[in-house]
Amino acid sequence: MEIKKAEFVVSSASVMQCPKDTKAEYAFIGRSNVGKSSLINMLCQRKSLAKTSATPGKTLLINHFIVNNEWYIVDLPGYGYAQQSKTTRKKLEQMISSYILMRQQLANVFVLIDIRHEQQAIDREFIDWLGQSHVPFSIVFTKADKLSAVKAKANAEAWMKKLEDTWEELPPYFITSSEKKIGREEVLGYIEEINKG
DSSP: OOOOOEEEEEEESSGGGSOSOOSOEEEEEEBTTSSHHHHHHHHHTOTTSSOOOSSTTOOOSEEEEEETTTEEEEEOOOBOOTTSOHHHHHHHHHHHHHHHHHOTTEEEEEEEEETTSOOOHHHHHHHHHHHHTTOOEEEEEEOGGGSOHHHHHHHHHHHHHGGGGTOSSOOOEEEOBTTTTBTHHHHHHHHHHHHHO
8 A cells, every 4th residue: 555645634522522533543553652653654754753752651632644544543642641640541441442433434553562572461351352342453563673574473472372361363463663663464465465455
């Protein structure tokens, strides 16, 4: 898939404020600092489309970007950022879950996982919740450039294998690096496939 155009549309504080449009939406979410904005920028080949920040927990709204005037990338707030107050966390959780469960245009959720770490409870809980809620999703391992290709593949496979304790069918997964542009074709190809539906 060739991305000719990608632009920011709107930031919304609730699912009710999201664009009144029927185009397919692909949401990106992960723990704070997992490299979400960098991945979105890499996919769209735009340096600062999504704002990257050295401070985790910066995205507090639902951000819509339209791609090729045909579909949306949706940048969701990160979850599990400990420095936020309980009230802020609760508000974000409600905003994220209502978007994911109520947004009919949502075609797929990409859950971002730092490939260097073992499976964390917070990621697992989120993934299990998506499965129980019958939300289509796939896993995107980020920061693959920080490991050798062999180690990255082994880590991703070990992570996925751990899901087998409760998952009969495993979700699709991608290994990516925003630095090295690894996985770009695969993720975009997957979006294209769903769009053709």
